[in-house]
Amino acid sequence: MARGIDVGTMNIVSAGQDGDDTVFVQQRNSFVEIEYSDMAEQMLSRSDVLHIRKGDQVFVVGDDALNFANIFNQKTRRPMKDGILSSEESSAIPMIKLIIEQVLGEPETPDERVFYSSPADPIDSELSTLYHQKTLDSFLEDMGYNPEPINEGMAVIYSELADSNFTGLGISFGAGMTNVCLAYYAVPVMTFSVARGGDWIDEQTATATGESVDKVTSIKEDDFRLDFTTDVGGVEGALAIYYDNLLDYVIEQISAEVNEEDVEEGLDVPVVVTGGTSSPAGFENLFEERLANASIPFSISNVKRVNNPLYSVARGALVAARSEEAQHEHEEPKAPEAEAAAEEAE
Ligand SMILES: Nc1ncnc2c1ncn2[C@@H]1O[C@H](COP(=O)(O)OP(=O)(O)O)[C@@H](O)[C@H]1O
Numbered sequence: 001m002a003r004g005i006d007v008g009t010m011n012i013v014s015a016g017q018d019g020d021d022t023v024f025v026q027q028r029n030s031f032v033e034i035e036y037s038d039m040a041e042q043m044l045s046r047s048d049v050l051h052i053r054k055g056d057q058v059f060v061v062g063d064d065a066l067n068f069a070n071i072f073n074q075k076t077r078r079p080m081k082d083g084i085l086s087s088e089e090s091s092a093i094p095m096i097k098l099i100i101e102q103v104l105g106e107p108e109t110p111d112e113r114v115f116y117s118s119p120a121d122p123i124d125s126e127l128s129t130l131y132h133q134k135t136l137d138s139f140l141e142d143m144g145y146n147p148e149p150i151n152e153g154m155a156v157i158y159s160e161l162a163d164s165n166f167t168g169l170g171i172s173f174g175a176g177m178t179n180v181c182l183a184y185y186a187v188p189v190m191t192f193s194v195a196r197g198g199d200w201i202d203e204q205t206a207t208a209t210g211e212s213v214d215k216v217t218s219i220k221e222d223d224f225r226l227d228f229t230t231d232v233g234g235v236e237g238a239l240a241i242y243y244d245n246l247l248d249y250v251i252e253q254i255s256a257e258v259n260e261e262d263v264e265e266g267l268d269v270p271v272v273v274t275g276g277t278s279s280p281a282g283f284e285n286l287f288e289e290r291l292a293n294a295s296i297p298f299s300i301s302n303v304k305r306v307n308n309p310l311y312s313v314a315r316g317a318l319v320a321a322r323s324e325e326a327q328h329e330h331e332e333p334k335a336p337e338a339e340a341a342a343e344e345a346e
């Protein structure tokens with residue numbers, strides 16, 4: 001049975017099929033380093049806390065990192081930044097590897113197919129996704145999977161636009177990045193990312209208001225809404241300003257890219273917005289309003305909101321993996337020698 005995994009800057013989510021149900025497993029892509037002590041030992045042994053011990057140091061990884069950080073008065077650290085493996089975090093590789101292993105588990109069959117999300121190269125930074133992608137590839141192979149990258153925006157289209165023949169504009173607003181894909185009958189005609197997302201909103205708001213980034217993030221995730229005018233001056237007012245700014249920025253880039261790509265004119269396409277950053281009430285209305293004013297050569301039939309924005313990319317990766325698997329099952333079975341020769345040639 002094929003699998004899907006979304007490797008995001010803030011959350012890592014796997015998806016698998018169990019009968020008619022899609023099963024998701026999620027972990028926070030973060031960790032904290034604490035001093036080994038009797039108290040730490042007790043807390044770690046009493047639970048199923050994901051951790052690695054190295055001499056006197058203990059790394060608590062995933063969802064529990066935040067609790068341990070609070071109790072031990074430490075800061076959480078993150079293996080990824082701006083959508084890819086962080087070059088500023090020396091412990092990034094072993095930590096993210098542990099999270100991926102926990103979220104995905106062992107393959108059910110040897111060489112089980114897994115599609116993992118990979119961002120498009122950002123158009124507004126020098127970052128390249130190649131190293132990131134190759135590293136994930138080798139983790140998954142070491143675990144016994146047969147991995148294949150899928151563009152994150154394309155995964156959104158697989159997840160949410162099946163009923164429009166996989167035609168439309170899919171946008172994933174994550175923590176580290178925003179990924180955009182325009183597809184026409186499941187063929188991507190334009191994909192790109194920008195190195196801005198929820199983290200950027202939090203950092204800008206923190207700088208503008210003097211609050212800590214963590215405080216801003218929790219206000220934003222708690223009850224922040226975009227569907228009414230917030231008072232100017234506070235954190236919520238600043239959040240609204242940077243949300244606005246992010247949407248304008250993304251739409252500006254879409255308009256620049258579609259004009260450059262010579263996208264067929266006169267299309268009428270649905271748009272789907274997802275990712276954690278699209279969560280606040282009013283987000284898709286604001287986006288629709290802004291998009292309507294932009295100069296783009298096609299028209300928008302509607303802007304769709306998804307049920308669980310944190311799961312779309314993982315679900316899309318699963319849909320793509322399963323549809324590839326189904327195609328293979330329908331193909332004429334090859335003689336084993338021919339298959340081996342074809343693999344050699346790859
Ligand atoms: N309810 C919410 N309201 C606003 N932002 C949210 C909410 N829940 C999560 N987020 C933000 O969404 C981002 C994480 O979304 P996600 O799609 O998992 O990103 P990534 O794929 O980059 O890990 C973070 O910036 C987080 O603060």
Ligand SMILES: [Mg+2]
Nearest residue numbers: 006008174313
């Ligand atoms: Mg994601």
